[in-house]
Amino acid sequence: MEQKITGAEAFWRSLLEEQVKVVFGYPGGQIMPVYDHYWNYQAQIRHVLVRHEQGAIHAAQGYARASGIPGMVLVTSGPGATNVVTGVADAMIDSTPVVVVAGQVPCQLLGKDAFQEIDLIGMATPITKWSYQIRRAEDVAWAVSRAFYIARTGRPGPVVLDFTKDAQAGLVDYAPKPCHFIRSYVPDPQVSESQLDEAARMIDEARKPFVVYGQGILLSGAEKELAAFLEKGAIPAGSTLLGLGALDSGNPHLKGMLGMHGNLAPNVMTQHCDLLVAVGMRFDDRVTGKLDTYARQARIIHIDIDPSEIGKLVPVDLGIVGDARKVLAGLTERIAPRTTREWQMEPILCDAVEKHKVIEPEIQPGTGEINPGEVVACVAEAVKGEALIVTDVGQNQMLAARYSRFVRPHSFISSGGLGTMGFGLPAAIGAKIAAPERTVVVFLGDGGLQMTFQEMGTIMQEGTDVKIVLLNNNWLGNVRMWQQLFFQERYSCTRMLNPEFTGIAQAYGIPSLHVETREELPSAIRQMFAQEGPFLLDVHVREESMVFPMIPPGSSVDEIMLNNEDWFNYGD
Amino acid sequence: METEKLFEITAYTENQVGLLSAIAGIFTRRSLNIEKLLVYPSQIAGIHKFKIITRAAEAQIQTVVLQIEKKVDVIKSYYEVDNERSCREIDDVRQFLQERETESNNI
């Protein structure tokens, strides 16, 4: 019989069982037994010491989204745990598989306001897929494997384990307890054949069907099935922000990105189709605009693995619960092959207007200050769709989404549902660690970069090769834009006095360049990519830049501003 | 606006600490008032039963019930307009558990 081991050691053994390769973490009092045992596991598992626990969780999210493998976070109790809460909420709304393990005070001190005690389970419950307090060493193996199983299966999401110090210290006869089944939990619901038949009939009958898809395609690995479905049915499609990369940007069926700052065509087509097929997306209000007018003319089919998404926001004619890959394969089998649909002018006209009124002025202004979109386009030109693009939140995010190109899945990582500033830099670290063979570029604003700038230290220590592109406008740009458009140009508290970012990069030993003029830009970008290792490119962009097109909040998705003066009017 | 009615929500769950607040949170975030709440062992050994009476619009209740069922440790959840309930659920739950057991044996 094997010797008994501590709960802390059982924890590392359990992580090995789950094939965990990387842990993002930060130590502290109530997790010290676990950190102590790491000493013996350094060769098998890499620990990345971040500079702030928020950095750990966003890095784990970036890791998970680049690889599809759950990201792992290890922190201490109290402030260590509260510091990860933002990222846990972010992972919940963006369906990202992460497992967070936090230290907790010993059981006999629970509920007694002990030093660094917080009710983590109470805090985490509404923002996790599952959370559990480990109070005995015997439960470690069970809880860890169950955590990973829940995080990665079905609609993925974050799991929090609250690991009491006595469970870490307690002794156990360790044996792995793999989890492949929980009787109350159905991660892969059986797809109804009769619903597939009915959906296929609706698609065959439709004159102008339109597909809107989201991250569900990437999460289920349904990229090929989606492309085959669109091809066989000759159906055009639009992607949500988080769905980007699921189809090649050059796919002829792809009409662009949906939503507030999306392309004209997919938003207009939403209002002109006679059948809307939504796959792996959840009708976020940034996508639907005003719900009362959203696709009211169309019949609607909603396909999602999460039954509670069906009918939550948009009343549907048919809801199919199931894995996107299986449902799309089943539909492709059933639908009649088509070469054309009755779509005619909508996409062509929309694209022409958008090119002339929005895209060209943004990315080829010719003279004047550098536009932020121009920087994205310039980088896109250099990487030819091969890079993994990470963004922060704000104008930088929308422009990175609009002007990047993607030729393969898992190439776009951004905080969608929560819109967490500070996500970008640590997420890029995690993404690069998950996909070392890929070029990772992160676009950020000067506001968001400074929310987690301390992770430059992690980059330095780990030597993580991320290309940091700062679209520096000395404003909280996105908020400034809203103040200009909707708050009578009252620029309350959005001007930023910034440091010299290249000086900070230098202090961390990270090479950098500051760019002021259009002429310097291409060579600076070339230099950034030519050089191995991390790089900061600080581009001074037009301070009062805007992101267009824009569907103002509360408007229908075909009420679209093209610039400060013009609105789009389909049919004019 | 859809009219509000009294609904009786039933949930069969594993006996797990924290489920009560997890389920209550689904009501709190919508400002739904819980008019009556009962938690007790069901007729199936080891399985707990929640009865929740609340006033809301039916469309909202549909999502609420699905979000309750979405919790990992919730086995099944149903709703009915108060006082019109049928007695089929317990058979449903038994059948569900039997199917799951067969499934787990096949893994």
Ligand SMILES: Cc1ncc(C[n+]2csc(CCOP(=O)(O)OP(=O)(O)O)c2C)c(N)n1
């Ligand atoms: C943590 C957090 N706080 C506040 C906001 C609100 N917010 C959204 S965009 C934005 C401005 C972002 O400015 P910056 O990072 O400079 O990027 P830009 O929009 O200029 O590209 C703010 C404050 C947010 N999304 N997240």
